[in-house]
Amino acid sequence: MLELENVTAYYGNSPALQNVDMHVESGEFMSVLGRNGGGKTTLMRAILGLMDKVTGSIELDGKEINNKRTDQRALAGIGYVPQGRGILPKFTVRENLMMGTFASQSNSGTINEWVFELFPILRDFLGRRGGNLSGGQQQQLAIARALLSDPKVILLDEPTEGIQPNIVEQIEEVLVKLNREHRITVVLVEQNVEFARRASQKFVLLDRGSVASHGSIDELSDDLVHRHMAV
Numbered sequence: 001m002l003e004l005e006n007v008t009a010y011y012g013n014s015p016a017l018q019n020v021d022m023h024v025e026s027g028e029f030m031s032v033l034g035r036n037g038g039g040k041t042t043l044m045r046a047i048l049g050l051m052d053k054v055t056g057s058i059e060l061d062g063k064e065i066n067n068k069r070t071d072q073r074a075l076a077g078i079g080y081v082p083q084g085r086g087i088l089p090k091f092t093v094r095e096n097l098m099m100g101t102f103a104s105q106s107n108s109g110t111i112n113e114w115v116f117e118l119f120p121i122l123r124d125f126l127g128r129r130g131g132n133l134s135g136g137q138q139q140q141l142a143i144a145r146a147l148l149s150d151p152k153v154i155l156l157d158e159p160t161e162g163i164q165p166n167i168v169e170q171i172e173e174v175l176v177k178l179n180r181e182h183r184i185t186v187v188l189v190e191q192n193v194e195f196a197r198r199a200s201q202k203f204v205l206l207d208r209g210s211v212a213s214h215g216s217i218d219e220l221s222d223d224l225v226h227r228h229m230a231v
């Protein structure tokens with residue numbers, strides 16, 4: 001459902017991602033791995049249309065999206081949880097959630113209750129400013145906001161970075177549930193290899209902007225991790 005062929009992405013004139021292929025099937029959980037600076041965030045930005053220039057092909061459900069604007073890609077069904085979470089600190093939790101609904105086809109402004117079933121804490125904090133939540137709560141808010149755009153595929157950039165272990169566990173559980181029960185396709189950027197091994201069916205391993213290895217998650221050997229992820 002998300003097909004990248006020969007994708008090269010540039011900051012100015014310098015390519016940070018080169019000739020990347022990635023094939024994600026509907027309902028699949030894909031992890032994108034690699035050490036810092038390997039190109040993982042650049043890959044997410046290329047899929048979203050946030051790079052200066054991207055060559056190659058990016059298809060969603062068989063339709064080319066590489067010529068579309070970021071907002072059109074969101075409407076087409078790509079949800080995004082950026083690195084650093086991207087919460088608007090002065091907006092309340094309710095307002096942050098409403099931002100997500102505006103990126104959905106229905107553009108309803110209505111917050112679907114199911115995000116509170118996934119993250120009950122958000123209901124309690126609806127009137128609180130986003131900037132006053134803890135890091136873990138902000139991450140839950142960022143995931144809920146992305147879900148309210150009704151995504152077919154959700155891209156998450158290091159959602160567990162800098163978050164306390166019990167919240168990491170909760171986030172892992174929610175992502176697995178979204179994928180297995182709600183059939184949302186997940187593309188997860190992670191440094192946490194064990195999380196990726198538990199949650200994913202497939203992986204892509206980036207090294208210096210190129211695909212060093214890819215396959216089903218049981219093919220992700222310790223040797224590959226050591227070669228391409230150790231600093």
Ligand SMILES: Nc1ncnc2c1ncn2[C@@H]1O[C@H](COP(=O)(O)OP(=O)(O)OP(=O)(O)O)[C@@H](O)[C@H]1O
Pocket residue numbers: 011016034035036037038039040041042043083
């Ligand atoms: N705004 C930018 N302008 C120019 N070069 C950039 C910019 N952002 C990243 N790069 C370069 O692009 C390359 C890939 O960076 P990217 O952020 O995609 O890596 P990453 O795998 O996501 O790393 P991290 O785990 O640290 O987030 C790096 O060499 C980086 O220095």
